[in-house]
Each structure stands twice: as structure tokens, then as C-alpha cells.
Amino acid sequence: MRSHLLHAWLGCIPLSLAASLPVSGQSPNNGTQGLLTCLNASQVPFLVPSSTNWTSHTTTYNARLQYTPAAVLLPTTPQHISSGVICAAQNGIPVQAKSGGHSYGSFSMGGRDGILVVDLENLNDITVDRSTGIAVVGAGVRIGNLALAVYEQGRRALAHGTCPGVGVGGHFTHGGFGYASRAFGLAMDQIIGLDVVLANGSFIRADQREHSDVFWALRGAADSLAIITTFHLQTAPAPPRVVQFRFSFPRALSSVSSAVAAFRGVQDFASLSPSVDRNLGLGVTIADNAAAFVVHGTYLGGIAAFNRTVAPALLASVPFAADRYDSSVEEVGWIASLTHLSGYDTLSVPLRGYDGRDNFFAKSVTTVKPFSEAALKRFFGFVLGSGVGNAPPVGWFSIFDLHGGPGSAIGRRDGGFAAYGGYGDLWVVQNYGFVGVERPFPNAGMRFMNSLNDALALETPGYGAYPNYVDPSYSRDEALRRYYGDATLARLNALKEVLDPGNVFSNPQSI
Numbered sequence: 001m002r003s004h005l006l007h008a009w010l011g012c013i014p015l016s017l018a019a020s021l022p023v024s025g026q027s028p029n030n031g032t033q034g035l036l037t038c039l040n041a042s043q044v045p046f047l048v049p050s051s052t053n054w055t056s057h058t059t060t061y062n063a064r065l066q067y068t069p070a071a072v073l074l075p076t077t078p079q080h081i082s083s084g085v086i087c088a089a090q091n092g093i094p095v096q097a098k099s100g101g102h103s104y105g106s107f108s109m110g111g112r113d114g115i116l117v118v119d120l121e122n123l124n125d126i127t128v129d130r131s132t133g134i135a136v137v138g139a140g141v142r143i144g145n146l147a148l149a150v151y152e153q154g155r156r157a158l159a160h161g162t163c164p165g166v167g168v169g170g171h172f173t174h175g176g177f178g179y180a181s182r183a184f185g186l187a188m189d190q191i192i193g194l195d196v197v198l199a200n201g202s203f204i205r206a207d208q209r210e211h212s213d214v215f216w217a218l219r220g221a222a223d224s225l226a227i228i229t230t231f232h233l234q235t236a237p238a239p240p241r242v243v244q245f246r247f248s249f250p251r252a253l254s255s256v257s258s259a260v261a262a263f264r265g266v267q268d269f270a271s272l273s274p275s276v277d278r279n280l281g282l283g284v285t286i287a288d289n290a291a292a293f294v295v296h297g298t299y300l301g302g303i304a305a306f307n308r309t310v311a312p313a314l315l316a317s318v319p320f321a322a323d324r325y326d327s328s329v330e331e332v333g334w335i336a337s338l339t340h341l342s343g344y345d346t347l348s349v350p351l352r353g354y355d356g357r358d359n360f361f362a363k364s365v366t367t368v369k370p371f372s373e374a375a376l377k378r379f380f381g382f383v384l385g386s387g388v389g390n391a392p393p394v395g396w397f398s399i400f401d402l403h404g405g406p407g408s409a410i411g412r413r414d415g416g417f418a419a420y421g422g423y424g425d426l427w428v429v430q431n432y433g434f435v436g437v438e439r440p441f442p443n444a445g446m447r448f449m450n451s452l453n454d455a456l457a458l459e460t461p462g463y464g465a466y467p468n469y470v471d472p473s474y475s476r477d478e479a480l481r482r483y484y485g486d487a488t489l490a491r492l493n494a495l496k497e498v499l500d501p502g503n504v505f506s507n508p509q510s511i
Contacts, residue, residue: 031091032070035116038087039071044080047072056353057119058109063359064441065106065472069117076122078229082201085227085504088116089199094506097227100142100167100354104362105472107223107507108170118227120169124351128153128235134192137231139169142354144347147338156235157334159184161468162341164349165356168231173222174467175420177401177410177428179281179298179341184236185409188219188418193232199225199500207232217495220419220467220484224492224511225499242337243299243306248326249318252293253286253388259293259380260373261319263400266295267370269317270405271426275309278407287397288387297402298341303331359441360434361394363453363471366425366464368404375459382455386448394433394445396452401428419492421464421485428466429456446473472508479509 039046047054048071057072070093073084088095094115098108105111120140126149128135135150135158144164150156159180161171168187176187184190193207194215206215214225222228252262266284270276282297295314299306311329318325332340339347371379386392404411404426413423422428433449435441450473457463465471465482474482480489489511496503496511503510 031093032114034091035070035087035093038090039073039084042083042087044083045074045076046084047074056355058117059355059357060106060109061100061102061357062104062106063357063437064361065111067106067109067111068113069110070114072117072119074119074122078195078197078203081118081197081227081229082203084116084118085197085199086201089201089502089504095227095504096223096507097139097169098167099139099169100165100171102163102166103170103470104360104468105470105508107470107472107509111472111507111509120167120227120229121352123229126150126153128156130154133235133237135231135233135235137168137233139167139228139230141168142166142349143168143171144338144342144344144349145351148335148347150235151238151335154235155238157184157238158187158190158233158235160187162338162343164342164344164347165354169228170223171468172231172233173219173228174470175220175422176468177403179283180239180300181410182281182402182405182408183278183300185413186420188420189409189413190233190235191219191231192234194218194228195230195232196226196228199502199504213495214499216417217419217492217499220421220488221492221511223507224496224505226505238334239300240333241300241302241331242334243301243303243329243331244297244337244340245299245306245311245330246294246296246328247314248292248294249320249324250293250326251320251324252318253380253384256377256380256384258320259384260376262293263371263376263380264373265317265319266314267427269314270402271370273313273317273406275313276406278409280310280402280405282402284400285397286383286400288392288395292397298337303329357437358434359437359439360432361441361446361449361473362430362432362469363449363473364431364466364469365427365429365453365457365460366422366466367427367460368424368462370426371456372459375456378459379452379456382452387452393442393448394435396431396433396449398432398452399430401430402426403428415485415488419484419488421483421488422466425464430466430469431456470509474509476509480511483509 075081098119101108123138123140125138143160159178172187279300285294431453467483
């Protein structure tokens with residue numbers, strides 16, 4: 001990871017597409033050998049543990065969770081993917097796609113040993129139709145390269161996350177929040193079509209008109225249902241000016257009461273102020289630093305308007321801001337803003353050989369309603385009692401990202417639009433603990449991060465979790481309930497039975 005302060009109705013699906021190949025009951029060793037024999041016969045490019053570049057293709061982004069697949073498919077065409085899926089299904093080997101490989105649970109490496117990984121790195125073309133603004137994007141593209149390409153091909157933009165090395169595959173199909181999302185929607189909301197390989201090896205194009213139920217499900221649960229080969233994305237004109245801002249309030253963490261007052265002030269501003277509109281992207285970061293109560297984000301507009309309306313209302317919301325705060329406010333262009341948010345000097349990422357890694361355990365809390373005073377007291381009580389200045393067992397931070405609030409494009413949609421359970425969320429919180437890549441992650445660090453998350457979650461009735469911050473410590477049932485909610489999950493389960501009854505596409509938390 002970059003600097004630590006800085007995922008219905010079934011009648012419209014033809015039965016010919018729903019029929020999956022039978023999954024064998026072979027033992028894992030026999031299944032693996034059968035898989036390799038089939039891949040060889042199908043003449044598809046793949047790697048095995050004896051291959052010279054095996055390690056570079058199987059090293060996980062999260063060093064805490066390393067798994068060993070049965071083989072790694074390196075397709076250059078959709079037909080290669082189809083052949084690989086058929087071989088895996090025939091031999092009882094689960095399949096998962098790897099786009100950028102940033103799954104927090106290493107699910108792109110299977111989340112367990114012995115799967116077929118379909119590494120999509122060769123599917124990296126990006127083309128923008130200048131007349132429609134529609135980008136056709138290979139499923140192995142990383143979002144830094146995507147942002148540069150759509151801007152260079154017509155000054156276009158997409159809303160997405162900040163880390164350039166993240167792949168579009170998991171990010172765009174499990175939400176995909178960025179600071180422009182309150183204006184443009186989540187990354188998945190910009191998908192207008194998907195080219196897909198199903199569990200039986202067949203190909204379809206899914207969109208609002210054709211295979212609309214599949215289209216609904218892939219935007220939220222693609223890893224459980226299919227492999228996407230190409231994304232069709234509706235871009236928007238890039239904002240000509242972006243204000244990037246950062247306000248730090250050193251006094252906020254001087255006591256529990258001051259921290260609660262500071263956050264409640266920001267929360268009231270974000271959810272109620274007439275100065276807040278869709279152009280404001282905002283987060284609050286708390287970290288293992290006594291001075292780290294930071295409000296930051298972007299504003300899609302000019303600095304004069306920001307300083308006239310947004311900044312005064314934000315500062316007025318923090319009770320002691322008049323006493324002392326540190327700030328940085330700057331107007332830049334669209335690409336400069338994305339580069340600044342990334343924490344890197346450039347958005348460009350090598351097409352092959354990406355070696356970014358971190359060693360971490362992350363959890364999340366989502367809420368539709370504002371956080372209560374009781375939740376904030378418990379959270380900041382834990383932070384000040386165990387997380388700041390008391391030698392916590394791991395480095396950590398918490399980021400509260402504003403998804404809802406006045407004018408948010410995210411909140412205009414619901415679960416009928418896509419298989420995403422968080423369209424109504426006001427806040428999405430990431431709690432992230434980390435150590436050096438070469439160190440073992442301590443058990444005490446796991447306990448600390450669970451306690452940090454519980455401090456907020458257990459005082460937040462009906463809280464959810466964000467699927468792009470996948471938490472492998474959850475059981476499958478709890479994970480799916482918190483990611484999707486009961487209604488969306490029921491519809492996904494019904495579609496899974498039709499599209500992938502043999503459970504070809506699976507990981508520890510798949511449908």
C-alpha cells in the first residue's frame with residue numbers, strides 16, 4: 001500500500017447459458033493433474049510451480065495471506081479463459097480471476113491453496129470513443145493507467161479509488177469509491193456493459209438490455225459468477241479544476257469528549273450543511289499519532305468558491321477550530337489531483353511485473369445513519385486508551401469516507417440497480433492495521449484491530465461491511481450478510497444456482 005496515512009427475475013436467462021459443466025469429485029492431486037493435462041491439450045498459456053516466473057505471478061499483495069494455486073492461466077484471448085474454465089470445471093478445481101491482485105483477503109489468489117488463477121494482465125487495452133465517451137477497457141487494466149488513458153483520449157474522467165496499482169476487476173465490481181464518487185457515482189455505477197465468460201465456458205455480453213439479471217449480479221458479485229474480459233464504461237468530462245484540501249486539528253484527540261465533539265461537528269456539516277453538494281469528496285482520518293485527526297478531500301470546482309462556502313462552514317463545525325488548526329488548500333487539475341491522492345509521483349503503473357505489497361489486516365464498518373454519541377465515545381475511548389501513545393502492537397489508521405449526504409450520486413441508487421448493499425450508506429469506515437512486509441503479523445495485532453472495529457460496530461445497530469475491504473476473518477454467512485443484506489443476497493443465491501450450480505467460481509466468501 002502507499003503511505004499508510006494516505007473492493008429477480010430469472011426467466012430472462014436462457015437455460016443454454018445456465019447449464020454448467022459437471023464438477024468432478026476427484027481428489028485434489030488427481031484434479032490438479034487432470035487440470036494440467038487439459039490445459040496442455042487446450043494449448044492455453046499457463047504457469048506451474050516449476051515455471052521461471054511463477055513467484056512473480058503468485059506473490060500476494062497482502063503478505064499476511066500467501067496461497068499456492070494449482071496453476072496460473074495467462075490468457076491473451078477470451079477463448080483462452082473459456083478453455084481454462086472448462087478444464088477447471090471438469091477436474092473439480094475452483095477458479096478465480098486476478099485483475100490487479102489487491103484483494104485484502106488474497107481471494108484473487110483463491111483465498112486458499114489449489115485453485116486455478118486466471119491472471120488477466122494481458123487484457124490491458126483501453127480505447128475511448130470520443131463521440132460517446134464510452135471507454136472499452138480490458139479486465140487486467142490498473143486504475144492509474146485507466147485514469148491517464150481516458151484523460152489523454154478526450155479529457156475524460158471516471159470516479160474510482162486512489163491506489164494506481166489496483167485492478168479494475170475487483171474494484172469496479174465490488175463498489176469502487178473515490179473522492180469524485182459523490183459527483184459521478186461509485187466505479188461500478190459507470191459500467192454500462194460487460195463481456196463475460198460463464199462457468200460453462202460460454203460468452204455473453206451483459207448490459208441493461210441483454211442478460212440484465214446477469215448484469216445486475218456482476219456489479220457486486222462477479223467473483224462468484226463469471227470472469228469479465230472487457231468493461232464498457234461511461235466516462236464523464238474531466239473537471240477542469242479540483243481543490244484538494246486538508247485540515248488537521250491537533251487538539252481533537254486531547255480527550256474523548258473533544259474527539260467526539262470534533263467528529264460530531266464534521267458529521268453534522270457533512271450530512272446537513274447547505275454548503276455540501278455532490279462536488280465535495282470528504283474523509284476523516286484518525287491514526288496512531290496523537291495529532292492525527294485530519295479532515296481531507298477534494299472539491300470539484302474553483303478555490304474561490306471553496307473558500308467562500310465550504311471551508312468556512314467546515315471550520316465552523318469543529319468547536320475549537322478557531323484556537324488552532326493546520327491546513328493545506330490548493331487548486332490543481334484533474335490528473336494532478338489524482339496523482340496527489342495516490343501518494344505517488346505518477347499514476348502510470350507497469351503493465352507487467354507489478355510488485356507492490358503490504359502486510360495488513362483490515363476491517364470495515366458501514367452505516368446508513370450518523371454515528372451515535374455512544375458509538376463515538378466507545379470508539380474514541382478505545383483509540384485514546386489503547387491506540388495512541390500506548391505502543392499498539394501494529395501501526396494503524398481509520399478512515400471515515402463520506403458516501404452519502406446532500407446531493408450524493410451514490411445515494412440516488414439502490415439494490416435494484418446493482419447487487420451492492422451500500423447505496424444508502426452515509427459513512428464507510430476502513431480500519432487498517434499493518435506491519436513491515438517481512439515481519440509476521442502478530443496475533444496481538446489481530447486482536448487490536450478486531451477491538452478497534454468492534455468499538456464502533458457494536459454501538460451501530462445494523463452495521464454493514466464494505467466488500468472491497470474484504471474481511472477474511474468473517475465466516476461466509478456473516479460476510480455475505482454484511483456485504484449485501486438479506487434481499488440482495490437472496491437474489492444472488494438464486495442466480496448462482498442458475499449460472500454456476502457446480503460452484504466453479506468460488507473463494508472463502510463467495511456466493
